[in-house]
Amino acid sequence: MTWKERQHSFRLSDKDNAALTGTVFDIQRFSVHDGNGIRTLVFLKGCPLHCMWCQNPESMSPKPELMRLPHLCIGCGKCIEKCPEKALSVDDSGTFVIKRENCTYCGECVAHCYAGSMTIVGRYMTVDEVMDEVERDRHFYETSNGGVTFSGGEPTMQSEFLIECLHEAHRRGLHTAIETCAMTTPEVFRNVLEHTDLVLTDIKHMDSRQHKLLTGAHNEQILENIAAAAAMGKTLRIRVPLIPGCNDSAENIEETAKFVASLGSAVESLDILPYHRLGEPKWEQLDRTYPLLGVEPHDKMIVYSMKDVADKYVAHVTVGG
Structure with a gap:
């Protein structure tokens, strides 16, 4: 079957889960930075944000790309x-x-x-095809308290497929996590969280106007969804991608830390993620111009000074996750 034929056969149906299909652009095994223990990462295509520093620009479009x-x-x-x-x-x-x-x-x-x-x-996969890949490393999950993490892009953009994958993972006794920007409707977010054990989510900027300039969208819905997840008792790891000249002011980090502190015991950690340029070549490979071309990563001292700011409000702050 060609890619074009598979596009025509693409379905999202609650009545026939055997035909439920999602667009996956990568599956990475033996990850240790995206949840507890050893994990398999399933990357779903499509994202409602267009962050200037995106390290996976191939994830933005929901469709396959050359x-x-x-x-x-x-x-x-x-x-x-x-x-x-x-x-x-x-x-x-x-x-x-x-x-x-x-x-x-x-x-x-x-x-x-x-x-x-x-x-x-980007390739179209059924729930069973994804879970068969995930099952390959069950032994490592069991010995390390690991599991499966669904990432993107933004996995909630394929909410029906994501929910069924999470449900199936739980049915098989696997720990589940999502990496999300939390930019979705409250209803979708609640339904996704029903079978999610750990939520790893970014806060790009606390100021909504700046957030829109940097990502293409305001942040009110994002912050509301994060607060709702905490209220549901979900375990949260909040991440701040620290981007030079974008969100790296002490004021922004302080406001972020105050918000995280308001979420209470649901928050496991606040992770400051230093900027890197590893995804920069991908923009060229997709015939796109990287908006932060030539921007250099922070000096380590600057990164740790931001950690010092966050430490005043949040009990567990890490650098690098």
């Missing part, structure tokens, strides 16, 4: 030759061009790229 790694290309031209939609070409200046509006994700360019320069990010 990604090209130019440093691997050997210039053989096979991808251009085999593309049935003529979506690939080289212009007069020698620049490789992808007409993304023409791409149907048929996979012909990937199949004929000997060097592995072309790849399609």
Whole structure:
């Protein structure tokens, strides 16, 4: 079945869970930073935010996308030759061009790229297919008190699929976690949390206007959902991605820490995540311009000075999670 055919067969139906399908862009095994113990991370595509520093830009769109790694290309031209939609070409200046509006994700360019320069990010999987992958490391979950973490993008954008995966994980006796920006409706968030043991969620900025400038959306719903999760008694790990020139003022960290402190004992930790540039090349691979191009990470002393600010309000503050 081609990618285009799979798109036509894409279904989200409560009545037929065997056909319930989600768009997954990666599954990572042996993670130790995204919940308790050893975990498997399932990354779902689609995100309502567009953070300027996003390290997984391939997660923003809910649809599969063609990604090209130019440093691997050997210039053989096979991808251009085999593309049935003529979506690939080289212009007069020698620049490789992808007409993304023409791409149907048929996979012909990937199949004929000997060097592995072309790849399609995002594949449709059923709940059972995802859980079969997760089950491969059950022994490690049991010996380390680990489990499965659903991430993104923003996993609640595929709420029906996510809820069924979480339900199935619980049915199989697995610990569940989600990594979420909490930008969804209260109803969806409550339904997701029903089968979620641990919530790892970001607070990008406490000022709603600044939050919109940085991410494309205001933060009121996010903060309300986080507070609701705490009220439900869910275990929370709050994360602050510390981005140079964006949210790294002492005032913002203080306001964030005060909010976290107001959530009470539901909060397990406040994690300050230093900025890094590891995801920067992905923007180019998707023909996008990275908004923070050239921005350097903080000096360690600055990061720990922000921790000192948060320490005044929150009992357990970490750097790096």
